[in-house]
Amino acid sequence: MNKTDVRTLQQYLRENGTYSGKLDGIRGPRTRAAVGATLEAHADTLPEDAGTWSDRRRTVVCLQLACRERKIEVGPLDGLWGPQTEYAADVLATIHRTGKPPVPWRDQTPLDVNPNGWPREAELRQVLGSPTRKPPMVVVPCPWKLALAWDLNTCPTGIGCHERVADSLARVLDRVYDHYGPERLMELGLHRYGGCYNKRRKRGGTAWSTHAWGIAIDWDPAHNKLKWGRDRAHLAGAEYDTWWQIWEEEGWVSLGRTRNFDWMHVQAAKP
Incomplete structure (x- = not known):
């Protein structure tokens, strides 16, 4: 998960009203707080042990939630950064940038x-x-x-x-x-x-x-x-x-x- 992916997540959090900081790609206090608020609102859809995960894993699962809300196939909400999550994050970034998903090239x-x-x-x-x-x-x-x-x-x-x-x-x-x-x-x-x-x-x-x-x-x-x-x-x-x-x-x-x-x-x- 790189800065581009974090910026994609920050934009989603901003659109949802939980984040008001810069789209700087940094997992700082504001971003972590917004992630926490979002995960709390979706607690019923997450694994039972999600509250014990590391900050990075919680950030990843929040991005997975963002992709799922856009009906982007992202796999299980497990907070793990694999090829499917990476591809889904790229699709979400393209939607943010262009307003539509990428062509299946x-x-x-x-x-x-x-x-x-x-x-x-x-x-x-x-x-x-x-x-x-x-x-x-x-x-x-x-x-x-x-x-x-x-x-x-x-x-x-x-x-x-x-x-x-x-x-x-x-x-x-x-x-x-x-x-x-x-x-x-x-x-x-x-x-x-x-x-x-x-x-x-x-x-x-x-x-x-x-x-x-x-x-x-x-x-x-x-x-x-x-x-x-x-x-x-x-x-x-x-x-x-x-x-x-x-x-x-x-x-x-x-x-x-x-x-x-x-x-x-x-x-x-x-x-």
């Missing part, structure tokens, strides 16, 4: 947009030069703490990538951080960084990998192996929907979402 094909003009893979040598020469590199700082997937004690502060994709990557990382927050990113394994620039050919193929130009990134490779499909790859789970949407809105391509293999991989090039 998961049922649609991946976004096919290219706002940054990424080249197609067949054009990479012509556009970006030879893959055997190291490209012009920029290190993009990462807002959350990374750890090398194969050595979790090594923590790079940024991602070295081709200068052409650096601004787009920075926007993606900032939006991901704002949405998930550091704790949730670690829970999801999105701190396990699998590398960007690597002068090599595609594994299992003869063509040069997009990694050779520094325009592809791997995430949590141990749980998203090359040949794994939706039935096994972690990054195919519903809790990563917003993660992929943010990348796709910048034109980056997930091989998992488009071809159902190599779910670790996302690239700034069209297949």
